[in-house]
Amino acid sequence: xxxxxxxxRVAWLGISGNKLRTFLTMLGVIIGVSAxxxxxxxxxxxxxxxxxxxxxxxxxxxxxxxxxxxxxxxAKDLPELRVRSPLIQFFLPTVSAGQHTVKAxxxxxxxxxxxxxxxxxxxxxxxVINGAWFSEEDVTTRRRVAxxxxxxxxxLFGEGADPMGxxxxxxxxxxxxxxVAESKGTGFGxxxxxxxxxxxxxxxxxxxxxxxxxxxxxxxxxxxxxxIVTQQVTDYFVTKFRNPDGVRVQSQxxxxxxVNSMTQIFTLLLGAIxxxxxxxxxxxxxxxxxxxxxxxxxxxxxxxxxxxKKRDILLQFLIEALILSVTGGVIGILLGSLGxxxxxxxxxxxxLVTTDSVLISFGFSLGVGVIFGFYPALRASNLDPIxxxxxx
Amino acid sequence: MIAIRxxxxxxxxxxxxxxxxxxxxxxxxxxxxxxxxxxxxxGKSTLMNMVGCLDRPTSGEYFIDGKEVGQIDDNQRxxxxxxxxxxVFQAFNLLxxxxxxxxxxxxxxxxGIRPRQxxxxxxxxxxxxxxxxxxxxxxxxxxxGQQQRVAIARALAAxxxxxxxxxxxGALDSRTGQEVLGLFQALxxxxxxxVLVTHDEHVAAHCKRIxxxxxxxxxxxxxxxxxxxxxxxxxxxxxxxxxxxx
Numbered sequence: 001x002x003x004x005x006x007x008x009r010v011a012w013l014g015i016s017g018n019k020l021r022t023f024l025t026m027l028g029v030i031i032g033v034s035a036x037x038x039x040x041x042x043x044x045x046x047x048x049x050x051x052x053x054x055x056x057x058x059x060x061x062x063x064x065x066x067x068x069x070x071x072x073x074x075a076k077d078l079p080e081l082r083v084r085s086p087l088i089q090f091f092l093p094t095v096s097a098g099q100h101t102v103k104a105x106x107x108x109x110x111x112x113x114x115x116x117x118x119x120x121x122x123x124x125x126x127x128v129i130n131g132a133w134f135s136e137e138d139v140t141t142r143r144r145v146a147x148x149x150x151x152x153x154x155x156l157f158g159e160g161a162d163p164m165g166x167x168x169x170x171x172x173x174x175x176x177x178x179x180v181a182e183s184k185g186t187g188f189g190x191x192x193x194x195x196x197x198x199x200x201x202x203x204x205x206x207x208x209x210x211x212x213x214x215x216x217x218x219x220x221x222x223x224x225x226x227x228i229v230t231q232q233v234t235d236y237f238v239t240k241f242r243n244p245d246g247v248r249v250q251s252q253x254x255x256x257x258x259v260n261s262m263t264q265i266f267t268l269l270l271g272a273i274x275x276x277x278x279x280x281x282x283x284x285x286x287x288x289x290x291x292x293x294x295x296x297x298x299x300x301x302x303x304x305x306x307x308x309k310k311r312d313i314l315l316q317f318l319i320e321a322l323i324l325s326v327t328g329g330v331i332g333i334l335l336g337s338l339g340x341x342x343x344x345x346x347x348x349x350x351x352l353v354t355t356d357s358v359l360i361s362f363g364f365s366l367g368v369g370v371i372f373g374f375y376p377a378l379r380a381s382n383l384d385p386i387x388x389x390x391x392x
Numbered sequence: 393m394i395a396i397r398x399x400x401x402x403x404x405x406x407x408x409x410x411x412x413x414x415x416x417x418x419x420x421x422x423x424x425x426x427x428x429x430x431x432x433x434x435g436k437s438t439l440m441n442m443v444g445c446l447d448r449p450t451s452g453e454y455f456i457d458g459k460e461v462g463q464i465d466d467n468q469r470x471x472x473x474x475x476x477x478x479x480v481f482q483a484f485n486l487l488x489x490x491x492x493x494x495x496x497x498x499x500x501x502x503x504g505i506r507p508r509q510x511x512x513x514x515x516x517x518x519x520x521x522x523x524x525x526x527x528x529x530x531x532x533x534x535x536x537g538q539q540q541r542v543a544i545a546r547a548l549a550a551x552x553x554x555x556x557x558x559x560x561x562g563a564l565d566s567r568t569g570q571e572v573l574g575l576f577q578a579l580x581x582x583x584x585x586x587v588l589v590t591h592d593e594h595v596a597a598h599c600k601r602i603x604x605x606x607x608x609x610x611x612x613x614x615x616x617x618x619x620x621x622x623x624x625x626x627x628x629x630x631x632x633x634x635x636x637x638x
Contacts, residue, residue, distance in 0.1 A: 006501050013489050014489075302485045302487060303502075305446065305479050305485075306498060306546065307473050307475075307502040307503065308470060386441055389481070389485070
């Protein structure tokens with residue numbers, strides 16, 4: 001039996017004879033695999049980032065948003081929902097007021113303002129490091145109080161200043177600072193999550209002339225409860241609006257699914273584009289293997305004359321192709337991982353090389369070797385020894 | 393040991409049909425040294441390909457050691473070549489990237505002999521042709537005569553039933569050629585069966601039996617009562633110079 005080890009040894013001799021050609025042939029696979037690794041790492045990084053963003057918002061959350069101006073969530077819906085859906089633990093009406101100029105002690109700049117409720121610390125899993133969160137009473141009485149992010153504190157009052165008891169001017173009104181929110185650091189795309197002002201949604205709604213709740217966030221104790229509540233809340237608003245499309249109720253799991261399927265498509269697309277170069281690399285291997293078979297016709301003839309079977313010759317050339325593609329693949333994985341680290345720095349975004357993408361690329365390069373190496377190897381193995389020996 | 397019965401080989405068909413062998417009967421017994429002669433186009437190359445199991449006859453039978461090998465498939469034919477035939481070619485046909493020893497080992501690899509035994513057999517074969525000390529040289533570092541000796545060692549290593557040599561001296565100068573003939577004669581004296589395919593009367597004259605082909609048929613098959621002795625010839629032609637190991 002002509003063992004595998006012998007085949008590898010013989011194949012290695014064939015390859016090592018022409019180092020420049022071997023390297024150039026490998027280069028196609030190296031570029032292909034490193035492109036796949038680097039680009040897929042961007043996609044997977046985006047996915048991991050999006051997932052962590054969503055889970056950072058809190059857990060077991062449900063977002064309720066009316067579709068279109070005609071449908072309103074009103075304050076009176078809250079007690080109604082509380083009765084119908086006892087599994088709801090917390091209610092968080094939310095008004096994203098956008099960017100507004102804030103002024104305090106001579107400083108002034110544009111900051112994002114969000115109207116929210118007293119359940120914010122429980123729902124967002126973000127408390128205060130100083131002072132206290134505004135109460136349910138503050139919310140119902142539309143008291144103009146504010147909790148500031150740490151960056152906002154620094155920008156308005158200076159590094160390390162205590163803003164408690166200070167007054168800030170926002171939308172032409174004075175707000176009393178009652179707390180400083182826990183720091184959450186930098187989010188997706190470099191956004192500072194500590195540069196914001198949180199105020200009772202009732203107060204900001206009045207200033208904006210808003211008599212509805214644009215977004216209602218609910219929290220339940222578990223994912224299972226979330227599923228039940230999602231249905232109950234949907235039923236409630238469908239009845240209220242007399243329109244099944246009047247409201248969108250989305251649990252966090254559903255949101256994760258949606259985002260994941262989007263980033264997956266993104267990843268696949270990037271991977272597919274990169275795979276084209278891998279296929280081109282494979283064609284390069286096939287080309288060189290065909291040249292090699294034709295150059296070494298005489299060698300094949302000699303080997304056959306002294307007793308090599310078809311399988312021996314097939315294996316020899318197939319293994320040559322595999323050595324090219326797999327070595328190229330391994331180098332490509334290393335280069336691609338380096339590239340993805342580079343991308344992390346350039347994009348300010350953690351590109352993620354996963355075991356999956358490494359295994360898949362390795363598998364692909366193996367596949368490229370087999371697919372593109374098989375035909376030349378088959379041609380070699382089918383050569384007639386008499387014809388082959390006649391060739392110079 | 394070799395029995396060929398009514399062997400024919402026809403290339404092409406219809407108007408372009410070429411009959412290379414038109415019904416050959418040939419027996420070669422163990423220990424013989426036979427020259428197969430004929431001008432080009434006589435069918436001697438075709439006969440060599442048949443005897444060497446490189447090709448399949450159109451009709452007729454071919455037995456090696458009583459076993460029919462004419463109509464077997466490609467893989468079986470490769471195995472017969474590996475076990476029973478030791479080829480020696482005019483152009484040596486060594487693998488340029490391998491050392492002499494590796495070249496000699498190659499048929500043993502295809503037979504699946506373990507490395508240790510392979511090295512031993514290959515080394516023995518190289519010793520036998522007088523090149524035991526050149527095992528690690530590549531073909532390009534050896535003279536033509538030495539290369540042909542390595543090729544003979546390769547043919548010997550697998551311990552075949554017959555040595556089948558196609559114009560083995562054709563690419564060598566006459567003195568080296570004479571030395572190679574001497575090696576074949578010595579191997580034959582040790583009991584090995586040798587078949588030399590040649591168009592050279594002088595080469596054929598070293599064999600104990602001469603078979604002549606013409607137009608695809610054997611036209612004469614005679615014993616050579618007084619074969620030339622390669623060593624004596626070497627002395628006669630080139631004087632008392634050093635005689636290569638044989």
